[in-house]
Structures are given as C-alpha cells and as structure tokens.
Amino acid sequence: MCSHFDLSSLSENVLIANRGEIAIRIARTCKKLDLKPFGIYSDADKNSLHIKYCEKAVDIGGFTPAESYLNMNKIIEAANALGCELIHPGYGFLSENPDFAMHCKREGLTFIGPSYESMSITGDKARSRQVASRITSIVDGGEVSNEVMAMDLAEKIGFPVILKAVQGGGGRGLRIIRSFEELKEAFADSKNEAMISFGSDRIYIEKYIENPRHIEVQVLADDSNVIHLGERECSVQRRHQKLIEETPSPVLTVEMRNSITKTAIAIINEMKYTNAGTVEFLFKNNKFYFMEVNARIQVEHPITEVVTGVDIVEQQLRIALGDGLMIKQEDVKSKGHAIECRINSEHPLSFVPTPGTITKFLTPELEGIRIDTAIYSGYSIPSFYDSLIAKVISSANTRLEAIEKMKNSLMLLRVTGIPSTIPFHISALNDARFISGNYDTSFIDELKPFSSKDGEMAAALLSLLPKKIEFLNKDVQEMAVDPWAISRFDTIDLFNSNYNINKWVR
Amino acid sequence: MKIKVNNTQYDIEIVGDKVRVNNDDELIVKQLNSDELKINEKLFHLDFTGEGEPSIMIINGMVYTVSKESPIHASIKEIKAPIAGRIVKVLVDAGSIVLKDQVLFVLEAMKMENRLLCPANGKKVKEIKVVKGQSVMTGEVLLIFE
Numbered sequence: 281m282c283s284h285f286d287l288s289s290l291s292e293n294v295l296i297a298n299r300g301e302i303a304i305r306i307a308r309t310c311k312k313l314d315l316k317p318f319g320i321y322s323d324a325d326k327n328s329l330h331i332k333y334c335e336k337a338v339d340i341g342g343f344t345p346a347e348s349y350l351n352m353n354k355i356i357e358a359a360n361a362l363g364c365e366l367i368h369p370g371y372g373f374l375s376e377n378p379d380f381a382m383h384c385k386r387e388g389l390t391f392i393g394p395s396y397e398s399m400s401i402t403g404d405k406a407r408s409r410q411v412a413s414r415i416t417s418i419v420d421g422g423e424v425s426n427e428v429m430a431m432d433l434a435e436k437i438g439f440p441v442i443l444k445a446v447q448g449g450g451g452r453g454l455r456i457i458r459s460f461e462e463l464k465e466a467f468a469d470s471k472n473e474a475m476i477s478f479g480s481d482r483i484y485i486e487k488y489i490e491n492p493r494h495i496e497v498q499v500l501a502d503d504s505n506v507i508h509l510g511e512r513e514c515s516v517q518r519r520h521q522k523l524i525e526e527t528p529s530p531v532l533t534v535e536m537r538n539s540i541t542k543t544a545i546a547i548i549n550e551m552k553y554t555n556a557g558t559v560e561f562l563f564k565n566n567k568f569y570f571m572e573v574n575a576r577i578q579v580e581h582p583i584t585e586v587v588t589g590v591d592i593v594e595q596q597l598r599i600a601l602g603d604g605l606m607i608k609q610e611d612v613k614s615k616g617h618a619i620e621c622r623i624n625s626e627h628p629l630s631f632v633p634t635p636g637t638i639t640k641f642l643t644p645e646l647e648g649i650r651i652d653t654a655i656y657s658g659y660s661i662p663s664f665y666d667s668l669i670a671k672v673i674s675s676a677n678t679r680l681e682a683i684e685k686m687k688n689s690l691m692l693l694r695v696t697g698i699p700s701t702i703p704f705h706i707s708a709l710n711d712a713r714f715i716s717g718n719y720d721t722s723f724i725d726e727l728k729p730f731s732s733k734d735g736e737m738a739a740a741l742l743s744l745l746p747k748k749i750e751f752l753n754k755d756v757q758e759m760a761v762d763p764w765a766i767s768r769f770d771t772i773d774l775f776n777s778n779y780n781i782n783k784w785v786r
Numbered sequence: 787m788k789i790k791v792n793n794t795q796y797d798i799e800i801v802g803d804k805v806r807v808n809n810d811d812e813l814i815v816k817q818l819n820s821d822e823l824k825i826n827e828k829l830f831h832l833d834f835t836g837e838g839e840p841s842i843m844i845i846n847g848m849v850y851t852v853s854k855e856s857p858i859h860a861s862i863k864e865i866k867a868p869i870a871g872r873i874v875k876v877l878v879d880a881g882s883i884v885l886k887d888q889v890l891f892v893l894e895a896m897k898m899e900n901r902l903l904c905p906a907n908g909k910k911v912k913e914i915k916v917v918k919g920q921s922v923m924t925g926e927v928l929l930i931f932e
Contacts, residue, residue, distance in 0.1 A: 312835045389835075449878050540840045567920060627836070627842075628842065628844060628849045629842065629849065640833075659848075674822055691846050691847045691848075692847075693847065694833055695833060695855075696821065696832060696833040696834065697833075697834065698832075698834060698840075699834045699836060699844065700834070700844070702833075702844065702847045703844055703847060703849035705847075706847050706848055707848075729792075729849055729850065731792060731848040731849065732846075732848060734825065734828060735829075735830065735845050735846060735848055735850060736791040736792055736794060736796070736850060737791075737796065737807060737813065737825060738823055738825055738830035738832075738845050738846075739791045739792075739845055739850035739852050740789040740791050740798055740807075740833045740852070741791055741794040741798065741815060741823055741825070742821075742830070742843060742845065743790075743807065743835075743841070743843065743852045743854065745789065
C-alpha cells in the first residue's frame with residue numbers, strides 16, 4: 281500500500297528499546313524499509329530471540345526493568361554506541377514517558393512516537409480528561425488532592441467510584457470504592473501506591489461504570505492529517521488486563537462506528553498528537569465515555585493490521601522520519617474479521633504468572649493465522665518481565681470463521697513445559713456469550729473451563745505416565761514396567777475434592 | 787485404576803494394548819511419546835502437568851483436573867496382578883510385616899520378570915492367595931493385607 285516512497289536512500293539505524301515479540305515485530309518492518317534494526321538486552325535476556333533479529337545488540341546489563349529497559353541513560357548510551365539516530369520504544373517500559381522523549385530530543389535522537397508535549401497530556405489523566413471533555417462525554421469525576429476533597433466529590437458523583445493514579449496506566453493501581461468508609465481507608469494507600477508505581481501521588485476519582493465494554497480506536501497522525509484504522513473491542517479482560525481483542529467490534533452499528541472514530545480523530549487533533557495512538561472508550565447503554573489516549577503501539581495492533589493491510593510500525597517510522605502519513609482515510613479499507621488471543625505463561629485457572637522453561641514450542645501452519653512471539657523450544661522465560669509469550673491472530677471473512685480458525689490453531693499450538701492461558705482462550709471461544717458477541721468486561725466472572733469428553737479419557741491415561749502405561753504397544757523386549765505402579769491405584773478410595781474448578785479467578 | 791477427571795470418575799483397566807473404561811468401552815490406545823497418545827486414532831498431546839491435588843493437565847489446549855489419592859494416604863488392602871503371567875517367586879509369608887518397596891512376588895509375563903513391590907511401610911500380610919508356579923490373570927488378587 282505504501283511502496284511509492286522509497287526509504288532506501290536513508291541509512292538510518294533504529295534502536296529498538298524493548299524486548300520480546302514487539303522488538304522482533306519492529307525489527308521486521310525496519311528490514312522491510314531497509315532501515316537497520318539494532319537492539320539492547322538485559323542480563324536476564326542473554327538468550328532472547330530478539331537479539332537475533334537485530335544487526336547488533338548491546339548488553340545493557342541488569343535484571344529488573346529499572347536496571348535495564350527503563351534505564352534512560354543506558355539506552356541513550358547504547359543508541360550512541362550503535363550509531364542509531366532513531367529510537368523505537370515499543371510498548372510498556374519507556375514508551376509513554378515524556379521525559380524519555382525529551383531526553384532523546386536533547387541528544388539529537390528521533391523518538392518514534394508523539395512529541396513530549398502531547399505525551400505530557402496523554403500521560404496526565406486529569407489533563408487528557410479535560411481536553412477530551414471539550415469534545416465528548418467523559419465519566420463524572422476529577423482530580424482530588426486530599427481526603428476531604430475526595431469525600432466531597434464522591435458524594436457529588438455517587439458510589440461506586442474508582443480511584444486512579446493521574447500518571448498511571450495499563451490498568452494498574454485501580455481501586456473500586458463502594459462507600460465512604462472504603463474511600464477513607466483506601467485514599468492514603470492509593471496515594472502511596474501511585475507514588476511508588478508511577479512516581480507521582482496525584483489521584484483522581486471518577487464514577488465507576490460497572491461492566492462496560494472496552495472499545496478503542498486506532499489512529500495515525502502526522503502534522504497535518506489524522507486518520508483512523510477502525511476500532512478494537514477489548515472487553516475480555518482479567519484484572520483490567522486485556523486477554524482477547526477483536527476487530528470490528530461485534531456490537532457497533534455503522535452509525536456508532538462513524539461517531540466513535542470521528543470523536544477519536546477530534547480528540548487527537550485537539551491534543552495536537554502525532555504518530556500512532558489509541559483512543560480508549562468505555563461503552564455502556566449505547567453511550568461512549570472517553571477514557572484515555574495510549575501514546576504507543578499497542579499489544580493488540582496486529583488485528584488492525586490484518587484487516588486493513590496497513591503496517592502500523594511502518595507508518596510510525598515514516599511519520600517519525602518526516603515523510604508524513606502515506607495513506608488517506610479513503611485508502612483504508614477494512615476487510616473481514618480478526619481476533620487476537622494473548623498467550624501468557626500463567627496458570628490456566630488462577631492466572632498466576634509462572635516462569636519456566638519451554639520444552640517444546642510448535643506452531644501450526646494454518647492459513648489466516650499470524651503468530652507474534654519471541655519464544656522457542658528450550659527458551660527459559662525470565663521472571664523479571666511480563667508474562668506475555670505469544671500472540672495468536674486469526675483472520676477470516678466472517679467473525680464465526682475467525683473464531684473457528686482460532687480454536688483450531690490453539691488446539692494444535694504446543695507450548696510445553698509451562699502452563700499457559702491457551703485453555704482459557706479455548707473456553708472463551710466456546711462460550712455462548714463470546715460466540716454471540718454479547719459480552720462485557722465481566723465476561724470472565726461467569727466463564728467455565730471448556731474441555732472435551734475424550735480429552736478426559738486422555739487425561740486419565742496420561743496421568744498414569746510416565747511408567748504406568750509405557751508398556752502399551754511397545755516391543756515385548758523393551759518392557760520394563762514397575763507393575764506396582766499399575767496395581768496400586770486399584771484400591772484407592774474416592775478422593776473428594778473441594779477445589780473449585782468451575783471458576784476463573786479474576 | 788480409578789481416576790477422577792473434571793469431577794468424573796473413570797475406572798480404567800489396561801488389557802494388552804486395549805483399555806477398558808468403566809467396564810464398558812474398549813479403546814485402542816497407542817503411546818507415541820511420553821507426552822502423546824492416540825486413542826482410537828485420535829491424537830492427544832500433553833503440554834503441562836501441574837502439581838497439586840487435584841493436579842491439572844493441559845491436553846490439546848484444554849485444561850483438566852485430575853485426582854488420584856497419593857499412595858501414602860491410600861488404604862491399600864490387596865495386591866493384584868497387573869498383567870497376566872506366572873508367579874515365579876513368592877517372597878513373603880502370611881503374618882509377616884513388610885516394608886515399602888520390599889519385593890513381594892516375581893511375576894513372569896511376556897518373557898519378562900516383574901517384581902511386585904510393597905506400596906507402603908508396616909503392612910502386615912494377612913493371606914497369600916497364590917503359590918509359586920501358578921498362572922494368574924490380570925487383576926487377580928495375589929495377597930491381602932490386614
């Protein structure tokens with residue numbers, strides 16, 4: 281779509297200040313555009329696959345994010361050492377930190393993202409609410425500096441309310457408050473937590489909308505134009521973290537879609553925002569409420585890419601290089617439906633993150649399936665970073681076909697040796713609410729594990745492994761079974777379990 | 787063997803290369819690897835086994851809870867022949883106290899000598915139901931504990 285401009289005359293080196301699948305994703309587009317991707321890695325990431333996708337990567341040391349991927353000085357040093365003029369921050373880490381953007385600018389480096397000024401607005405929930413309120417509905421609420429103010433505001437807007445850090449993001453540090461007593465108890469804690477997590481103790485309160493849908497609009501902007509690439513439905517969440525995203529949203533009518541995308545563009549214009557961004561909304565009773573602008577490429581960007589054919593990272597790079605947007609709104613034609621399932625190394629029922637070594641990683645070769653990942657057989661997942669290990673993206677002409685394709689690929693995908701959220705996804709994709717498209721952020725509360733009857737039989741037999749049934753179909757000479765292992769189960773009393781398998785922990 | 791999967795009880799009997807479930811269906815089971823099984827030609831792959839009671843298993847992308855009481859707590863009352871064969875040695879007498887992993891019988895089956903071990907410590911043998919040289923069927927009771 282964007283081949284009419286030639287970047288090959290440029291010799292820019294791009295430093296990818298990130299790790300894992302997103303670093304690989306960015307490196308791919310860099311190579312496509314004849315830009316050279318360079319990388320960094322921490323001591324915990326010496327065996328990371330993203331290193332192999334870079335021309336060269338430097339060890340910036342450290343294990344924790346603070347020691348490594350959040351350390352601005354080390355990253356700037358690496359950029360200078362590698363002769364990189366551009367820095368792509370990916371998502372998370374420093375991607376939405378205006379100080380980092382400023383730091384890059386001062387060092388003469390091009391930060392691939394919005395300007396310091398725009399990021400100062402998007403990173404401040406109170407300011408971005410204020411700007412957005414000039415354009416659209418926002419949820420009642422505001423910043424509060426002390427407990428008395430908080431109590432007054434809560435009384436005015438009515439419980440339940442939600443406490444958020446002004447500088448927060450990513451669904452972390454949210455508290456739902458249902459009474460004055462709870463508010464009194466939580467206020468000081470929230471302030472402290474915000475200070476520790478985000479380096480600022482500013483807090484704001486807003487009316488808590490129970491069980492909304494979460495719908496966001498992907499935008500691309502240069503100095504003179506803003507376009508949108510449609511919306512993404514992100515209501516399947518646990519603990520305010522997304523697990524499944526799809527586009528288009530199964531709930532929006534054409535009118536609603538026009539309205540929400542128009543609003544998103546107006547907000548982006550009002551913020552004088554450039555580069556790729558996402559405008560997030562809550563949707564309840566056919567009404568939208570602005571939530572926030574995410575000033576980064578998002579984890580779930582691939583679903584938009586597969587339906588529109590637009591390489592969002594390419595647009596980010598072109599905008600940052602000053603070439604501007606290569607596509608107009610009328611060029612964007614969405615086709616079909618796409619779904620993303622985030623595979624995390626987490627216990628499939630409790631969602632407890634579980635690092636470990638992946639003994640086998642086998643991906644199915646299926647048409648219409650894209651897998652963005654940085655894992656491989658033998659890879660040890662470090663415990664210092666987030667638990668996302670792969671993103672499976674399915675696309676098809678219709679939503680139901682995309683669901684079927686996703687189910688098939690997840691049943692064939694093998695991630696062995698660690699627990700993963702694959703069973704969660706298969707259960708969700710088989711849930712009547714998901715299939716009908718009628719779901720909201722409370723989806724997971726009523727979700728039941730889905731499994732098959734013949735799989736139960738397989739579980740029973742496989743639970744007798746390794747030695748218990750290995751004589752089956754083996755050559756007689758090889759048979760070396762400890763027979764006791766078989767007979768000992770014969771007299772076992774029925775075990776009564778009170779383990780609640782029928783519910784996912786939120 | 788009685789195993790509870792997702793709160794459903796399965797009674798599994800292994801007879802040669804066939805598996806009988808709940809005294810009813812007979813399945814043809816082929817083990818391809820330590821983590822792959824074919825049941826009636828349908829492939830199942832095991833990706834993860836989580837410790838615990840019940841333990842969890844991820845098979846073909848789906849999660850199962852599996853309960854079997856640990857042998858330490860199991861009330862084991864008898865020893866049965868795991869496979870059809872011939873008793874070539876009887877190594878205990880009625881009335882004796884046996885220790886965990888002590889060899890009780892040697893059973894010859896499919897040209898192999900299999901040692902049948904005691905499952906737990908301090909078990910007292912009440913009765914021995916077979917004699918040396920006797921042929922036994924799968925599941926036949928060989929010994930009863932007190």
